[in-house]
Amino acid sequence: MKISEKNFNKTFHVFLCLIATAMIFRKPCSLLIILFAVFNLIFFKKLKYTKTSLLLMACIGSPVLLELLLFWNNDSFAKGLKAIEKSTSLIIFPLFIIGNYQRVNFLKLVKTYVILTTLIVLFFFIRFNVIYPELMNKYLNGIHLWEMGYQFAMSIGIHAPALNMHLAFVSVCALYFVFESFHNQEKVKFKIFYGIIFLLSFFFVLFVNTRMALINVLIGFLLVFFFEIRSKFNLKKIVLAAITIVVLLGGILYLFVQKDPYMKEKYSTVSFAYMDKVGKLDEIDHPEAKVFNSLVTRVSIWKSAWELSLKNLPFGVGASDGKPELNKYYKATNQKFLAKYEFPTHNQFLDFLLKFGILGPLVVVLYIFMIGYLGYDLKNAIILSFFLIFFTSNLIDDFLLRFDGIAFSGFWFSVFGSYWLQQKLLVVNS
Known part of the structure; x- marks a missing residue:
């Protein structure tokens, strides 16, 4: 199948715009990602890679590569495959966006x-x-x-x-x-x-x-x-x-x-209430009403995740077993409130430590801070702001567990990487 360079570039750009805009809608965005992959596979001869771009692609795909490396540690083969399936966009985006990096119109x-x-x-x-x-x-x-x-x-x-x-x-x-x-x-x-x-x-x-x-x-x-x-x-x-x-x-x-007026309460007393009850949330009368979204609940979860992670070094409990094992630990330590609502780790660094052991948080640091490096090297406020938003969001949540975090970060990481490669090429040619 033949297509002019002009039409290919237009179609490629339209796909990027549609995927970026649809990111808050999982099913439509997933369909667009599949169509985007098919489109690029049809015209695979247009893909071009360099040693630098391949290293950048490895950084973007590092969470998936880690899951593949430690796949043997999953208790369930099917659940292990499902965990990898959620992260496939971290392969698709760098493969096809960075493979066409010269066609990415960043600001547009x-x-x-x-x-x-x-x-x-x-x-x-x-x-x-x-x-x-x-x-x-x-x-x-x-x-x-x-x-x-x-x-x-x-x-x-x-x-x-x-x-x-x-x-x-x-x-x-x-x-x-x-x-x-x-x-x-x-x-x-x-x-x-x-x-x-x-x-x-x-x-x-x-x-x-x-x-x-x-x-x-x-x-x-x-x-x-x-x-x-x-x-x-x-x-x-x-x-x-x-x-x-x-x-x-x-x-x-x-x-x-x-x-x-709840904003003032939310950002002060609600957020920092009952900090003396870390790990003892059941001592609070009706914790659902008082501390469901408070810092003390997060810290109690982190404490349990840290303790369980230390028990399962050096390779963790497996990609598919993080949340089930954490829920078992809540019950084993008699934390009824946490066990009832089956809270996840709410911290991406701890989540990967629990699942993958020592290598886990190192991969998260590589993945997130590489975005920061691209922004710093380009002195670009848009990229630096994305880094800040995604880094801090993953301190209190675990966005590399869900589509809205995996695809969102993988897409923009690939776009930022493409823009960085373009600027480096300009410097070399100047």
């Missing part, structure tokens, strides 16, 4: 992703108000404020922390394009459009209201400001832009806190 892809994702979430927000008016009425009247973000995420079909991890990245990228529109002296209507997209994306981060995402998005804004903007604007414009953004964000935050 990110811009399309930001605009489409924000508009799609806006559609679901309007839909949420129409279908669940009683929930919005409760929210506006200050009733059960803690549940709103989770209910909204569930209406889309995704876990709230995962949705907000995506939205935090979208919001940081949106701010970048606001500044770019001023730097490139685009028409006023485009500046206004990017400004609206940015404010909407930040509004959604606040609405879903998960703690780590809010912290990450604010730090991401600072990274965009200092890494990208200081080299493109004079001091006067920087100060004016900073004041404008601070006033806008401060105003939005103030309105949210006024309407959602």
